[in-house]
Amino acid sequence: MPTKQNLLDNYLSNIDIIGEGLPVWFNARRSDAAASLNLHGLPTAKQEQYLHSDIARLVEGEWEQYFVPRRHPAPAPLLPDAEASRVELMNGRAAKEGLRVSEEGAVYGSLRAAACSAEYSPMVEKWLDSVADMGDAPTALTRMFVQDGAFIYLPAGVEMTSPILIDNFYHADTEAEMCFAQALIVADEGARGEVIVTHRSEGEGRIMVGFTREAVIGSKADIRFTELYDLQSNCSIVNNNYIKQMGESHCSTMCCKTGDGYVRAAYNSALTEREAISDVWALYLCGGEEHCDLNLAVRHLAPDCRSYSLVKGAAADMSVGSFAGMVYVAQDAQRTDAQQQSRNLLLSDTARIYAQPQLEIYADDVKCTHGATVGQLDDEAIYYMRQRGLSERQARRLQIEGFAYDVVQHCGCENMCRHISELTAAKLERM
């Protein structure tokens, strides 16, 4: 039986359990998503957007899905020393129920709780699924099965002094498990804050994660995202991020793939009003037979917006690194300033790198540049370091670390920055 049908059948036969305890509107949208998935089907490598990630093959086979919360051994907390407001998710379900309010006034907690609460339900109903593209099959798939996730609300003018951490932990003992989660971040006018999203995994079983994150950034708000993929090799993630930015808002995203798991991540930003600014820094490090596919799309829909993106990646052994970027400039988006850079290192004969920096421009008064390079380490620099007593291996590592630093330095939280640096070093050791 085709995978798509399997999933739809599973959805239909469990429809009551999946939606239990959630508002009617929340569940009504599932069936829309199911219809969309049915219509579009799971993407194969034949689809332009999924050229290098065969999602249909990824979700093929027998998977377990649990629609009731289960007990798992609690993971060691991430960044125990860091002062942070935490939302912990275990296989897509919030570990703690309910919503909390930080000192500064930010609301955070389980998406389920927010959707059910009298106070925040209207907000969730308004914004959830408003930014995401249900025409994208993995997004629709996630929406179909999602039962929980994270919710963050920064009311107008709130300025966070410490980050909010969405800590996703995935665990499967022996069987293959599929799990889904969604996150909604709403920042009202002038709010400032940092959101860290991490993905970690553990256990012997295979895991496939569908994750969708939506963010609505109000005018003059300034939000910083840091996302870390630190997954084991038996864990795959398909992560779709959608960001909608209002006038004069600023949103920066830094993401890092240091784990060994399969990552397909898409970052879509829509600059819908004047003078919005979007920055994206991304880093992927691939060794072994890993696969990392990063998709970046910035849509300039209003005049005077600015976007910058830098994607750096290194592929060693038999890994595949892929980057596709798209800058779209609508007809009215005059005086757009967009920059897109992709720098890739190909470190072995059997690794493969794809790069696709694309521009689609319908306005004439714009400054758009993009560049992509694929190359290797600088022999001269290595020679220089070796002359100064470093081993070949050390010299190579040092150079890759320097290469990665351009991205890693953009992490706002000091503790997180250190953590990522450590993971990067450990990853390079394995590569």
Next chain:
Amino acid sequence: MEERDQIIADLGNEYKYGFTTDIETETIPRGLNEEVVRLISQKKGEPEWLTAYRLKAYRHWLTMTMPTWAHLDIPEIDYQDIIYYAAPRTKPKLNSMDEVDPELRRTFDKLGIPLEEQMALSGVAVDAVMDSVSVKTTFKEVLAEKGIIFCSISEAVRDYPELVRKYLGSVVPYADNFFTALNAAVFSDGSFCYIPKGVRCPMELSTYFRINAAGTGQFERTLIVADEGSYVSYLEGCTAPQRDENQLHAAVVEIVVLKDAEVKYSTVQNWYPGDKEGKGGIYNFVTKRGICKGDNARLSWTQVETGSAITWKYPSCILAGDNSVAEFYSVAMTNNFQQADTGTKMIHIGRNTRSRIVSKGISAGRSQNSYRGLVRVAKGAENARNYSQCDSLLIGDRCGAHTFPYMDVQNPSAVVEHEATTSKISEEQLFYCNQRGLATEDAVGLIVNGYAKEVLSKLPMEFAVEAQKLLAISLEGSVG
């Protein structure tokens, strides 16, 4: 601003070469089936293997669908409503210019093609294709002395069957895509060129294609083979008369470059782009590909694309030989409702191969102009080097400029770079030119020519002049 509006209003940029010549043409019924394929083959007196090849291609074509991935909005094409073959009825067996139909000669004169003495003076041998059958080939004798074969493909099939059979479809197999299959099934004419070992072609070879009879698509097939150590520069230029009906053009060009040989292929394409409302115009769906088969082979594509309503064209290079070098220089200019999706493919297979891509897109009016290119470095392509640069220039706020580069690198010693910028003509530049007494229109022409200079300078002299004029003409009516 007022002045600009005035300029827009004033410019009735009608297609300069929009006239048709009344020559009786022999056509076959509309539509395509096995009978038509056989008929074309029979009319051309082709050997059995070629008929079989055409039929195989036709059968394969039936299983294919038109590609839709390009950033183009192509109206549905009724392939059964096209006449697949048209030949001037007077049998073109001519030895001198005097025997050429006066009507036909007048057409060439109107186009400003000096087919007679001027031709000799400019040192260009022309194989003029007038609706599918070669009418006149000049300088054949001069070329024959050097052993160079330059003739229509039908003559080549007759006179040099073993050469044609060896190379036809070797670079662009019929199953490559929808249009190559169609072309392989119904190609009516085109040029064949063979440069023997160690020969430097003493003159630039040139073919003027001209679509004439209404409702007939032209399906040329060009095959160029440069044997070891040889050199040739090949020019192709096009103009077409004004037609309301869309005309389909699906050509295939194949180039084989053997060891130490070099081929320069230059095109100026100026087919009827449709009127200002986007009505009519040629559909140009061309597959061009060359292979650097031997070591140290060099292949260079230079194209200036200003015409056609829709262009779908990706001149490509396969760098199979070690140390081979490929270049692609392109200026693609779209105005009014024109659409272009063009670029190149560089496939690095051999060791120490180098490729360079310079693409300049100019879009004006309501046109859409896309660059689409692929650079692939295969596993064994040690020390491959690629540099791509694609710039876009936007004139007006209703047009689009898009860039879709693809990189696929499998060898760690490869260095692949891609750079792209998008910009518009700055007010300052225009102001500067205006101050010095240039009309805005002329100023734009000047700036655009400067912008495209890097590519134009790669064209042979006489072509470069024509191309510069073309750019300025195509730009008319776009300022504002």
